[in-house]
Amino acid sequence: MSRHHLCELLWDLPNDPRGELRWCLSKLRGVLDEEGQTRVLAEGESLRLDLTGVDVDATRLAHALQGGVATLGAEALRAWALEFRGDFLEGLDIPRSAAYTAWLTAQRRRFRAAHAAVLEQLAMSLPPAADEAVPTFEAWLRLAPFDGRAHEGLLNALAASGRLREGDEHLAVVARQYEAEGQDWGAIGHAWRAAKQRHSRPALVVAVEVIKSEPEPSLPPARARRASLAVMPFSDRSRGVSARGGLGDGLAHDIITRLSKLRSMFVIAQGTVFALDERRIGAEDAARRLDVDYVAGGALRVEPGGRLTVSVQLSETRTARVLWADTFQGRLGDTFGVLDEIGDRIVASLSGQIEVAERNRAILKSPNSLDAWEAHHRGLWHMMRFNREDNEQARHFFQTAVQLDPSFARPYAGLSFTHFQDAFLGWSDRPQAEEQAYRIASQGLMADDLDPAARWALGRAHWLRGRLDESIAELDICVDLSPNFAHGHYTRAFVHSQSGDAQLAIEATDHARDLSPFDPLLFAMLGTRALALLRLGRYDEAADWAMKAAARPNAHVHIMSIAKHCLAMAGRREQALEMAAAIQRVQPGYRLDDFLSAFHYGSDADALMRQADHRMAGWSHSH
Structure with missing residues (x-):
């Protein structure tokens, strides 16, 4: 950390903060440095601790959670549950330092969430009637008193142990507690009635009824769920800022709006998350109350001189695992411009990371157990492999998703893209693949004409059929609907790069890569x-x-051919000949006609490609 930041963090503007820091560092070195091992390191304006060989419980926990709390066995979970003794850095408060207090509050919330995740994983792994089940659920609820899953688990454990009176008493307390907070406890009441019914009848009768009522294993749920996300207001840690409604709230509002436009996930409305934040409910607690899959939040700080720093973090609610964290910086000369740019990058990162997490989760599930959302993400996983076999697998999963939920637009876009790849890469009859890509993209638009992915798919399908004006029109609508949809910007660049505005293509592809x-x-x-x-x-x-x-x-063979032609026009003879040989190894017999027929080049681009090919032919003969 920088000396300047430490001075601001730890002191309320003393007369000589750097002198105070030097004095503290001298004392720290006496405590921490060892013979032959310097722990407190000063590197110019920066200070750091060398913790080589030192066991830090918080670091160990963070590492364990990143590996996934679900991978920890019962004994490891029990051991970790015992590691938590009070709040993080209990007693180490600096009341007059707002910056330190904000940091410490965030860290304490983070570790409470980690503690809750450990207890949840342990509680859910125990048989309901186990002796430790009820105490474990109760410990979980002390940390997350409005977590519906914890209440339902406790009531189920009480019913399984025959402690029905305690269950009735607990439900009465829950009802009062939830009503005081203006929250609905009806689902917990239904869960208690079901638990009593399940555990108060002979086991044989229950088993027979469960078997009769269970659906066939091969029939997954018919409706698509969506990944759910809560974006909490960003705390403003700038010196002298305490009021709400500033840059932090504005940035959160902007991110929520932009994510909602993507229509690929369920995003909690601004009013709800702001109301929870007003009551000083942290991101992790809010996510459990809202029962969302993911929660994002962070902090911003305006440095002297107008430099803005925004830190943001995305976590899984139930595991407390940090999926992604980053820091963005800009200068506040143009406040709206820099917030817009940083907002773009945050939205693209959040949506991308959640897509990756959902794809990875879907790929681990049995194909017969997938719902429409999971089948769609399983299809995305295969689609992004960019080979013929995976393209077929992707098509199968997208078709499954469409059958399970015909109103879900995203699988239509993916299904259309698999036919686009068939046509573009020559994996099947092109006219037939073009027609399929267009027909299915049109069905996606009918499912949801405000989904940018549906417009993107239709724009690509128009391009395949040579309808360039219609293609550009759809892609323009796509990026208007969601300015953060990277594939929309890229595909606009793709169309313009061949026959349209080449400079616009460069700008659009740069923006897509930034996103x-x-x-x-x-x-x-x-x-x-x-x-x-x-x-x-x-x-x-x-x-x-x-x-x-x-x-x-x-990269496929057409990309290699682009490289060959660009190298030829640049006069890079040896590299161009090497690329030509590599193309023939990948696809023997690949010719200029294969390359030109795959694209829709304008007359200038076509002439350049033929000129490059002619130059290659001369080099080949001389070679």
């Missing part, structure tokens, strides 16, 4: 930029970008 810097389609974004540069006559730049595209692990 999604680790996108599975990065190879295509790089290749598209190379095509636009080629048309502008910037051959060396085009060759450099094309080589980056071809180096990506999922």
